[in-house]
Amino acid sequence: MSVRVSMKVNGKPVSADIEERTLLVSFIRENLRLTGTHVGCDTAQCGACTVHLNGKAIKSCSIVAMQAEGADILTIEAVAHPDGTLHPMQAAFKENHGLQCGFCTPGMVMNALDFAKSHPNPSEQEVRESLEGNLCRCTGYHNIVKSIMAGARAMAAAK
């Protein structure tokens, strides 16, 4: 059965006729061709598919697109400034070598952005706990933790 969904993605209204069972991540990747959001496990373990739904980080592989009807979605493609300048959190990942193969990175950044809103100056322990739902196989997390601590502080300072 086909169903019509409409939502706002990265500030732009979008709508499409899709199968009811279409996952939000499939809608984002296949229909909108925003391929920065990744699928690593399809079971809500790895967090590579993390996007913001109405400002909150969620795993887009674990809800169907219909559940996001009318929602405001933000993906990694719209995080940097429109002129291409990296967001302070993205810049912190770059500065602290918080990524290697880059596959988990968009999900890490999207999760960190949400976390930093409520943690302007997080401790290492808080950051490590915030990464509970995001897996990385390259870095060993250490530099991701450093990146998020620096990024959160930079975001707070920019306010």
Place this chain on the structure above:
Amino acid sequence: MTTSLIGARVPRKEDYRFLTGAGQYTDDVALAGQTYAAFVRSPHAHANIRRVSTDKAKRAPGVIAVYTGADLAAAKVGGLPCGWLITDVKGQPMKEPPYPVLAQGKVRHVGERVAVVVAQSAAQARDAAELVEVDYQPLPAVASAAKARSSGAIHEIAPDNVCYVWALGDKNAVDAAFAKAAHVTKLDFVNNRLVPNAIEPRAVNAVYSRADDSTTLYVASQNPHVERLLMTAFVLGLPENKVRVVAPDVGGGFGSKIYLYAEDVACTWAARQLARPVKWTADRSEAFLSDAHGRDHLTVAELALDKDGKFLAMRVRTTANLGAYLSTFASCIPTILYATLLAGQYTTPVIYCEVTAVFTNTTPVDAYRGAGRPEATYVVERLVETAAREMKVEPAELRRKNFIRQFPYQTPVALCYDTGNYEATLEAAMKIADVAGFKDRREQSLRRGKLRGLGYACYIEACGIAPSNVAGSLGARAGLYEAGEVRVHPTGTVTVFTGSHAHGQGHETTFAQVVADRLGLGMEQVDIVHGDTSKILFGMGTYGSRSIAVGGTAIVKALDKVVAKGKKIAAHLLEASEGDIEYDKGIFKVAGRTTIHWTSSSPG
């Protein structure tokens, strides 16, 4: 003197695209007329296939085709080859059973491919795969390497499930040394099997072009040229020049994306049958079942020492679980890349290692992170540490007593070490770890009800897996060289083509540092291209810590040629003799006189 860019801390060139969602991984590639594949996989570890019925699946919505092993056999699609020949203790070649792309009458591990469904959407392909009916007759299965020899045959060619018994070292000399040892330390090891689990699942997207009878394959691979060579020459019988393999951004490999996989072949073959692009992306469960696994050794190891703690001999017997089939490099991991590292950093005069490699009803095992070498280091260092504790000698002291101090040093296990300073590295590590303060820290921990331990591991690694003549003499069925090409554009910017492949290593930055440093350019003026057989002459890819050692060397050799040519041009422009031209970081000069920048000598 300008500061060297090599080794300098610089931001990575590849980070911007990864941080902004602009990376291009295989599953991100969508082609016109795209179709999707789903595989029907065995739920049994070992079973005969009585019948495969695809009728219902073929009638399911969106289904374009369903193929089984019978279709591939009729099309004479070959099995997956093994890239390394191991010769056993009797001088016989290892047992190489057929490794079918889709099962031929029998399945030998859970997750083995029985059929492939191609449909208009990924969801339709998966739905239809569930409609393929397979009548299995389960057979007794064996998963444990320890029980493999006493279990029923998995392959006709290997009635005792032994692929090979291989040995390295002088057994008689080792036995003699053990006979006069003052102390023997003996340990049993289980080096457990593991699943590599790169965060990007394996993926492939194959497309056939009727326009020029060519096939292009996007694939999450660590070595696109090797993938192409194996697939064209050994499996599909296609002309190598008519197949292009692109390994774009790859989300981690850890060894598991070195190999030619059956899914890659099946999608490529299907794309040619259908003249439509066929894409398959593993889900995480499929990754667990079908990515080549790592390790899985059972080992009994012994170290013989004299009364003063000098190592006299080492004896190692390992049973290596290869899984149900021989994966691309499976045979060399528990042998060539394992036993040759057993000397570690020590002067153990004689070493004997015997490896029995067995088939079991499990997912094939191949190289994973370090591949054989960490297994060897674990054996050596556990033995040494345990020996020190048994003989009540300080573990660091026992190591010092046995360190190799004269170089070059020929080990009894084939390798010759050209240089090393093990004392210095141990000392540095002990300083960083504050070994002197450990006693206090342990007492503090005890007072808090906690236990604190201290252990040592002195490690040597064989990086690079080269040169070709050595690899060939040890059974490699291909050379292990690397290709590098430096192309200088008329404006002086440079594109470098490398046969190495990055899947997290950061080659676009590291290689650019090497090139920019040598040519006196900014890193932004140097582009590194990798991962596409249509752009790069050839390549053996990235594994075994070989990128900078072998791939980087190829680039430096190419730079030498560019500089040599630049000297000719500079000599002409400066009206000097070529032999008088000196070159340093982008500047050509006649000794003590005129200088000319590198960009002026470029062909513009």
